[in-house]
Amino acid sequence: MVSRVQQALCDAIHHNRLVEYLADRCDLNEDVLCYKVCWTSIAQARKQATFTQRKFITKWISGDTPSGVEMHCRQQRDCPNCPIYMTEDESLVHILTCSDSRSVDLRATLLLELHEWLIAELTCPWIREFLFYGLQSWFDDPEGHEPGLNWHETFAPSVQAQLSLGW
Ligand SMILES: [Zn+2]
Numbered sequence: 351m352v353s354r355v356q357q358a359l360c361d362a363i364h365h366n367r368l369v370e371y372l373a374d375r376c377d378l379n380e381d382v383l384c385y386k387v388c389w390t391s392i393a394q395a396r397k398q399a400t401f402t403q404r405k406f407i408t409k410w411i412s413g414d415t416p417s418g419v420e421m422h423c424r425q426q427r428d429c430p431n432c433p434i435y436m437t438e439d440e441s442l443v444h445i446l447t448c449s450d451s452r453s454v455d456l457r458a459t460l461l462l463e464l465h466e467w468l469i470a471e472l473t474c475p476w477i478r479e480f481l482f483y484g485l486q487s488w489f490d491d492p493e494g495h496e497p498g499l500n501w502h503e504t505f506a507p508s509v510q511a512q513l514s515l516g517w
Contacts, residue, residue: 476504
């Protein structure tokens with residue numbers, strides 16, 4: 351008799367461990383991670399990603415990305431500083447928010463590419479703007495407040511519909 355119970359149990363245990371790990375590492379509420387994150391969409395996105403992309407994401411989540419801080423801890427770099435903005439340590443957050451003009455320009459280009467891709471994928475404009483301006487705000491000031499957004503009445507139903515369809 352062939353049964354999928356064992357595989358389903360294994361998947362559930364791995365999923366629960368991942369949620370526990372992320373909650374602990376990112377100082378987030380486990381219930382929020384369990385019930386507010388659309389894991390089906392994340393699983394689908396992971397399936398569509400290349401092996402290299404999946405490897406990068408796994409390294410990033412586990413903190414194994416060779417940032418200046420990590421390389422310094424491994425004694426593979428003399429100092430933990432950002433190589434282009436020497437006054438700050440190259441942590442994972444710094445990599446995403448480095449204020450050197452070259453980093454700012456690169457991020458702006460990538461954000462515009464994301465915006466164009468969301469348009470090409472026919473993403474609801476309210477969701478598109480939420481992602482674009484939310485990321486822009488975080489890049490500009492990771493410790494700051496979220497931008498004040500005026501939700502259009504169609505936003506919540508659009509997000510709900512998109513969650514049902516998958517992203
Ligand atoms: Zn930097």
